Amino acid sequence: xxxxxxxxxxxxxxxxxxxxxxxxxxxxxxxxxxxxxxxxxxxxxxxxxxxxxxxxxxxxxxxxxxxxxxxxxxxxxxxxxxxxxxxxxxxxxxxxxxxxxxxxxxxxxxxxxxxxxxxxxxxxxxxxxxxxxxxxxxxxxxxxxxxxxxxxxxxxxxxxxxxxxxxxxxxxxxxxxxxxxxxxxxxxxxxxxxxxxxxxxxxxxxxxxxxxxxxxxxxxxxxxxxxxxxxxxxxxxxxxxxxxxxxxxxxxxxxxxxxxxxxxxxxxxxxxxxxxxxxxxxxxxxxxxxxxxxxxxxxxxxxxxxxxxxxxxx
Amino acid sequence: xxxxxxxxxxxxxxxxxxxxxxxxxxxxxxxxxxxxxxxxxxxxxxxxxxxxxxxxxxxxxxxxxxxxxxxxxxxxxxxxxxxxxxxxxxxxxxxxxxxxxxxxxxxxxxxxxxxxxxxxxxxxxxxxxxxxxxxxxxxxxxxxxxxxxxxxxxxxxxxxxxxxxxxxxx
Numbered sequence: 001x002x003x004x005x006x007x008x009x010x011x012x013x014x015x016x017x018x019x020x021x022x023x024x025x026x027x028x029x030x031x032x033x034x035x036x037x038x039x040x041x042x043x044x045x046x047x048x049x050x051x052x053x054x055x056x057x058x059x060x061x062x063x064x065x066x067x068x069x070x071x072x073x074x075x076x077x078x079x080x081x082x083x084x085x086x087x088x089x090x091x092x093x094x095x096x097x098x099x100x101x102x103x104x105x106x107x108x109x110x111x112x113x114x115x116x117x118x119x120x121x122x123x124x125x126x127x128x129x130x131x132x133x134x135x136x137x138x139x140x141x142x143x144x145x146x147x148x149x150x151x152x153x154x155x156x157x158x159x160x161x162x163x164x165x166x167x168x169x170x171x172x173x174x175x176x177x178x179x180x181x182x183x184x185x186x187x188x189x190x191x192x193x194x195x196x197x198x199x200x201x202x203x204x205x206x207x208x209x210x211x212x213x214x215x216x217x218x219x220x221x222x223x224x225x226x227x228x229x230x231x232x233x234x235x236x237x238x239x240x241x242x243x244x245x246x247x248x249x250x251x252x253x254x255x256x257x258x259x260x261x262x263x264x265x266x267x268x269x270x271x272x273x274x275x276x277x278x279x280x281x282x283x284x285x286x287x288x289x290x291x292x293x294x295x296x297x298x299x300x301x302x303x304x305x306x307x308x309x310x311x312x313x314x
Numbered sequence: 315x316x317x318x319x320x321x322x323x324x325x326x327x328x329x330x331x332x333x334x335x336x337x338x339x340x341x342x343x344x345x346x347x348x349x350x351x352x353x354x355x356x357x358x359x360x361x362x363x364x365x366x367x368x369x370x371x372x373x374x375x376x377x378x379x380x381x382x383x384x385x386x387x388x389x390x391x392x393x394x395x396x397x398x399x400x401x402x403x404x405x406x407x408x409x410x411x412x413x414x415x416x417x418x419x420x421x422x423x424x425x426x427x428x429x430x431x432x433x434x435x436x437x438x439x440x441x442x443x444x445x446x447x448x449x450x451x452x453x454x455x456x457x458x459x460x461x462x463x464x465x466x467x468x469x470x471x472x473x474x475x476x477x478x479x480x481x482x483x484x
Contacts, residue, residue, distance in 0.1 A: 009483065016475035020468050023446055024453050048479070055478050058428065059447035063413075063421070068448045069403035070396060070425050071432065072441065237348035243331065274330075276352040 011048035014038065019052050112136045113151070115259040116282070118235065127163065128156040132182075132235050133257045133279075152182035154236050157195075169219045170201040177211065180233055187216045191228050240277045247271040247293065251307070257282050260303025268295055268307055329375055330359055337379050344387065354390060358383045389430070396429050397422070431478050442467055443474035 018035055021027050027035075039046045059067075113119050113131050120130040123139070131137060135151025146155060147166040156178040157163050165172040165181055167188040172181060177195015181188055190199055191214035200206040204221040216223035232253065234240045242250055248269025255262045257279055271293050277285045286305065290297045298306045334355055342351035361382050362369075372378045400422055404412065413421060432440055438460050445451040445459070453467040460467070 009480065012479040012483070013476050016479055017472050019475045020472035023471055024464075024468050052475065052479060055475070056447070058424075062424070062428075062448065063411075064448045064450075066400075066403050066407065066421070067425060067428075068444060069406070070400045071429055071448070072444050073395060073399035237352075239348055239352045241334075241352070274327075276356050278349050278352065280349065 005044075007042075007044050008048065011042070011044045012051065014045070015048040015052040018049070019056065111139065116257045118238065118279070125161060126158040127161065128154075130154040130156075130236050148181055148183060148188070150183065152180070152235075154178065154180040154193075154233075167217065169217050170199065172217065173198045173200065180236070182232075184216070187218045187223065189214060189216050191233060193228070193233065235279060238279050240279065242273050242275060242277070244272050244274050247273045247289070250277070250289075254282050254285060258305075260301070260305065262305050262307075264295075264307035265309055267309060268293075271295070326359070326363055326369060329362070329369065329372075329379075333375055333379055334359065336376065337383055340380070341383060341387065345390075350390070354383065354386055357386050361386065392429065392433070393426060396426060400425060431481055432474075435474055435477055438462070439470040439474050439477075442470040446471060 018038075021031060039049050111119060111121060111129065111131050113133055113135050115134045117134075118130070118132055120128060122128055129137065129139070129146065130153065132152035132154075135153060136149040137153050138147040138149060140147070143164070144162065145164045145166055146153065153165070155163060155165060155174070157174055157176055159176055162173060162175045165174070165179065167181060167183065169186075169188050172179060172190055174192075174197040175195055177197065178193040179195075179197050180191045180193060182191075190197065190209060192209045192211050194211050196211065197209050198206050199209055199215060199217050199222050201217055201221050202219045207215065207222040207225075209215055209225065212228055213225050214228050215225045231240055231242050231245065240250065240253060246269055250273055251262070251264055251269070254277075273289070273293065275288070275292075277288070279285075286297050286307070289295060289307075290310075294310045295307050296310045298308060300306070337358060338348075338351050338355040341354050342348055345351050345354070358379060362379075404418065412418075432443070435443070442456050442460060445456050446453075451459075453464045453471075457464045457467045
């Protein structure tokens with residue numbers, strides 16, 4: 001599948017042999033003359049020789065000790081990691097997850113996150129609470145009640161327990177299952193990932209929402225039931241996956257994760273975007289967008305970033 | 315992205331839509347976290363996008379994705395172990411020898427490229443080559459350290475040079 005001539009391959013092999021001979025310090029005058037002749041006899045030979053010299057230069061330019069420590073690291077570690085990665089079928093969740101899932105016996109603590117921060121907490125009965133960026137929730141053990149004060153929370157309830165999630169517009173009661181709730185202007189969007197949940201608005205009839213459905217809980221009732229907006233739920237795993245969505249949607253989401261100001265030219269909103277974006281480094285996401293879409297990032301300070309259309313592609 | 319191809323004819327968007335979730339789950343189970351898995355699955359599709367093989371030739375898309383994904387996973391762990399060794403080595407350096415942040419970055423990239431270049435060499439061959447190139451050791455000293463004759467060292471060196479020079483010929 002390669003169009004390189006066998007001649008080049010042979011020439012490179014010969015060049016490797018010459019280098020090994022020169023490095024040995026045992027090359028004679030006659031050897032050097034033969035090398036000169038070999039190089040001069042064919043353009044391929046000379047090309048191969050230049051390539052060989054470049055290769056040696058790449059190594060000789062390195063700071064020796066640092067390069068040695070890095071390139072000659074113990075092999076065992078690599079192999080073991082590799083084996084672990086490729087061989088073992090089910091690995092435990094990574095340590096970073098474990099470190100954030102501290103059992104909490106005092107159910108009375110409040111949980112808060114700053115912009116760009118996400119937290120999760122495993123309660124002592126096995127309920128998992130995940131708090132998205134810029135959010136706050138009160139946890140009341142005695143009454144098995146969470147109160148969402150700000151932002152967005154996901155709750156996973158195990159076994160045959162129930163839990164009440166209180167929001168300003170009513171409450172959500174769920175049994176075993178997983179629910180995500182996000183406060184919007186004048187409403188709370190409730191998405192049921194597993195199990196089912198009963199949405200009880202402050203005024204009006206309750207509604208049972210099944211897995212795969214979402215609806216908007218308002219004080220005066222429950223808005224229309226639709227399918228899940230899957231990509232908006234990716235934050236629980238720290239990523240947003242978009243498949244051909246308007247850029248505006250992504251930017252509105254990203255804005256929540258950044259402590260400062262993020263602005264953009266309105267015409268950018270119509271651009272389409274596909275990809276998986278990590279929420280732990282939104283600067284990088286912006287750089288990725290600038291690399292793949294006709295837009296440029298203007299950073300005045302870390303906390304003041306604007307996106308503008310790129311006029312001329314260079 | 316416009317995907318006008320009928321489902322029978324594989325296209326990258328279709329491949330991406332149908333199998334990305336599956337591949338990411340596979341990777342996540344092995345890597346233990348969703349971010350790295352997402353990155354790597356993205357890299358896998360990019361690699362396929364960039365490869366010369368026509369998509370229509372892929373009969374078992376999942377087997378193909380796994381082959382590419384496994385290779386990237388193996389590279390990923392190799393890189394991670396290299397980064398760790400590099401950081402540890404940096405921490406050992408006396409302050410006046412610590413390179414600037416820019417130099418550190420460029421150096422890391424260079425080392426990663428060389429590490430990939432040397433990948434596949436047998437341990438004694440790799441050691442002989444590194445001792446010669448980075449520490450300037452002569453064949454006599456290398457042969458003592460490795461407990462082999464000088465002739466073998468010369469053969470190792472030729473092997474290592476050849477491996478590196480032929481690497482980008484495929």
